[in-house]
Amino acid sequence: MIRRLARCVREYKWAALLSPLCMAGEVTMEVLIPLVMASLYDYGIELQDMNIIVTRSIQLVVCALMSLCFGVLSAIFASRAGTGFAKNLRHDMFYRVQQFSFSNIDKFSSASIVTRLTSDVANLQMTFQMMIRMAIRCPMMLILAMVSALQISPKLSTIYLQVMPVLVVALVCLVPLVFKIFDRGFKMMDRLNNVVQENIHGIRVVKSFVREDKETEKFTGISGDLARNFSKAEKILALNSPIMMMCVYACMLSISWVGAQMVVDSGNNPLNGLTTGQLSSMFTYTTQILMGLMNLSMVFVMMIMSRTPLRRCYEILTEEPDLNSPANAITEVADGSIDFENVSFRYSASAQHRALKEVTLHIPSGATVGILGGTGSSKSTLVQLIPRLYDVSEGCLKVGGVDVRDYDLEVLRDNVAMVLQKNVLFSGSIKENLRWGNADATDEEMIHACRLACAHDFIEGFPGGYDYHIEQGGTNVSGGQKQRLCIARALLKKPKILILDDSTSAVDTRTDASIRQAFREEIPGTTKLIIAQRIASVQDADMIIVMDNGQISAVGTHDQLMATSSIYQEVYYSQQKGGEE
DSSP: OHHHHHGGGGGGHHHHHHHHHHHHHHHHHHHHHHHHHHHIIIIIITTTOHHHHHHHHHHHHHHHHHHHHHHHHHHHHHHHHHHHHHHHHHHHHHHHHHHOOHHHHHHHOHHHHHHIIIIIHHHHHHHHHHHTTHHHHHHHHHHHHHHHHHHHOHHHHHHHHHHHHHHHHHHHHHHHHHHHHHHHHHHHHHHHHHHHHHHHHTHHHHHHTTOHHHHHHHHHHHHHHHHHHHHHHHHHHHTHHHHHHHHHHHHHHHHHHHHHHHHHHTTTOTTTOOOHHHHHHHHHHHHHHHHHHHHHHHHHHHHHHHHHHHHHHHHHHHOOOSOOOOTTOBOOOOOOOEEEEEEEEOSSTTOOSOSEEEEEEEEOTTOEEEEEEOTTSOHHHHHHTTTTSSOOSEEEEEETTEEGGGBOHHHHHHSEEEEOSSOOOOSEEHHHHHTTTOTTOOHHHHHHHHHHTTOHHHHHTSTTGGGOEEOGGGTTSOHHHHHHHHHHHHHTTOOSEEEEESTTTTSOHHHHHHHHHHHHHHOTTSEEEEEOSOGGGTTTOSEEEEEETTEEEEEEOHHHHHHHOHHHHHHHHHHSTTTTO
């Protein structure tokens, strides 16, 4: 897991290597300073030797300046490596998400993916920066300070060895408790993001039903749960600080007591004695050793906190897309013919219910096909299999006489233009949105496509025309205008198959008829599949498919279905004026 994420360092590996090297230099200088100070006090001040005082003072200044320089460089390199690592990690995760199929995205949920790409990556960035600095500083400080203390006085150094097990036991006891809490907390953050995303996306519905208080209450509840969860973890971690300080002060008192006796006895027993300068150095090393342990415990805490984000980011990076192009993929679609051969479909392998059941159907190239059916009859599911947004569970689906699983995915989807039920426009000009269909489209081609979609006239009425700025989500255009812009965008692809999934529901019947008339005259060779709720939208189609409960109930022209299909008759008469008679 760590090895996989370490690949994201890439071009910042030199910064990641230089940061700990500079940190090692800083620690070395910090450990040397107490030794120089002890020498200054014992051999300079005590003996009143100005040469030694000046020499040691210069050495102190040099060590302090070098420590400062090494520390600044280490921070700069760590910052550069950390931000670069986060940038590459987000890039790799986002690139992976772009390869996901709908079922992969459904597995994680959009709110969870957003959380992983933002707060989880931010946590890993902080942990990475701390690791390449503090994870080097703390062990090195412990080792060098302990070695220096042992050289000064092995007797006093045993005090550290007696205190360290207390700190280790405290750390081992605290770690398992907080890990479970942090793991639960990140799942709560997913729920929080989901509530925010759902509320902002549906803010018009919230306000129209005056449900602001209810939504605020829902958000406050989850936010409170999240706060209580992390507060519980912080309370447990807060025990680490008093335990640490208790050990620091215990060491100080013990060293003061034993060290003072050794200084007093140094006149009688010089071999086991201690100078005043050495005792002063031992106090400094006590602080360095125990504060190093405290910092090391914080490194462990950060590692605990980052374990869950690490796993969640790793899941995104290693998730295999359900849909992939085969090794020897076909790169050309012959025509727009569609063949369903005993096709069944489940949304997941474990699902017991089949959304589509044994569908067999042939649609010739260039035909206009209408699809009708009640809510939940799997009309959208049927057409989503054609560009291979999902794979069939059983049977075979062919486009242009070739199984869709044998095509290169990009080639297949370039030849199938689909306007979904939920129309999406992106922030930018109308031209920029239209060029999603064809990045190289000329102004004339865009105008022609917009005329076919009956969008040109209202675009010309906007300030700036085709340069008019669309707000995020297309909030500054009406539902019908958004639908027609999406249809024009699909037409710019010049596809062999055009799928309109209830994409004219927000336009009036006259505009709907004009769009269908333009399709018949301008793109006769394109296979057109039109899902609609109004029979008037598909009445003139070459073939009308009536769906019921995931199965094809009837297929035929309008006249044939009026004579043979009770479902079609019921829909037709319910939509006609005077249907009761």
